[in-house]
Amino acid sequence: MSYEMTLTALADPTRRHLLERLRDGPLAVSALARDLPISRPAVSQHLKVLSDAGLLLVEPAGTRRLYRLAPEGLDDLRAWLDRLWGDALDSFAARAHDIAREIARKETPQ
Amino acid sequence: MSYEMTLTALADPTRRHLLERLRDGPLAVSALARDLPISRPAVSQHLKVLSDAGLLLVEPAGTRRLYRLAPEGLDDLRAWLDRLWGDALDSFAARAHDIAREIARKETPQ
DNA sequence: TCATTTCGTAAGACATGACTTACCGTAAGT
DNA sequence: ACTTACGGTAAGTCATGTCTTACGAAATGA
Structure with a gap:
């Protein structure tokens, strides 16, 4: 939403990695966590920061939640x-x- | 220099405040510290982060050092x-x- | 030369934020 | 109904970064 939250969200390397992975299309949490050296809950926490900053949109799909870049996030x-x-x-x-x-x-x- | 350092530098509220004050022209360290609730050394440390990130340029003027926005910093x-x-x-x-x-x-x- | 002003750096205290494990809720398959 | 897969949240640990005070270097003026 605000540019302050956007900058806070973009300041973390892991979160930038998540954004770059979502550059090619929507992905579920487990898929995003698979090639990261951190736990799945940690990824969930990062995704929350990115979503709260307006950078990501979520779409439930069964038991999964698909995250994608928010077009107007920046x-x-x-x-x-x-x-x-x-x-x-x-x-x-x-x-x-x-x-x-x-x-x-x-x-x-x- | 790198966008990573730029984002790290921009993530801090005090540093953003410094940049906005320098929007209107070059200022010395003491002048920048005057209306901030932190000590002058703290301001110096922030200015170092901003300079290392390529966002500020320094120009010595007597005992003072004048900081200004680097045109290509972003x-x-x-x-x-x-x-x-x-x-x-x-x-x-x-x-x-x-x-x-x-x-x-x-x-x-x- | 001596005092003053300006500013950077060092060292340490403290707050913030990024992790972990444990747990619970929900959806889908058998 | 039971099991499995997926994912969010809570609580606590630990690292990182933002402060503080103390100190020293360089330029200016008397």
Whole structure:
């Protein structure tokens, strides 16, 4: 949902591995846990974090639960990144040296 | 540098706050620490993480060190996000229900 | 030269989060 | 009804990371 939760979810290597495996289509929990060095409950916990962050969707299929990437899962994060690294950044980069010299002469900021 | 380090750096609320403050231009360490509820050394440690991840550039100015956003700091992360949430995702989203029904009938995967 | 300011690093305390095993509920097959 | 397979949750352990204080190095000004 929020970009904060998205970043928290993406910060873990195991969770990134899960996302990359789901890149090729939906998978059940046991299938995801099969080639990981951790227990199945641990995978379930990671899947919960990813789902709560809006990155995954679940679809029950019999006794199994199929997880897949949520198409709009990255929207909030992308919006935040775009806002942070916006156009103003480029102009500042161009003026960086001038600004630094001003500051060195104590004209700006603390 | 790597998108892994970028994600680790962006996962912390304090570091995100630092980035947002630097959105408006370069600042020194003490200035950044002034309106944060943590000590100045803690800020220095966060700035090191951000710099190591390629998100910040440093420019010495007298006894001070001016930190600013690195214009290309998000490039690797953006590339990884684009690859993960690629076009194939949409087609899978469209076929999700069909796939789920196949799986429920045990035709696909574990 | 001496004092002051700014900042990085080291060492240790503490909180957070990623694991484990144990357990329970649900769906499907016999 | 009984068994098996699948998966979520709880409780506790352990590692990782985020703080703190203490200290030292470098630049500035008197």
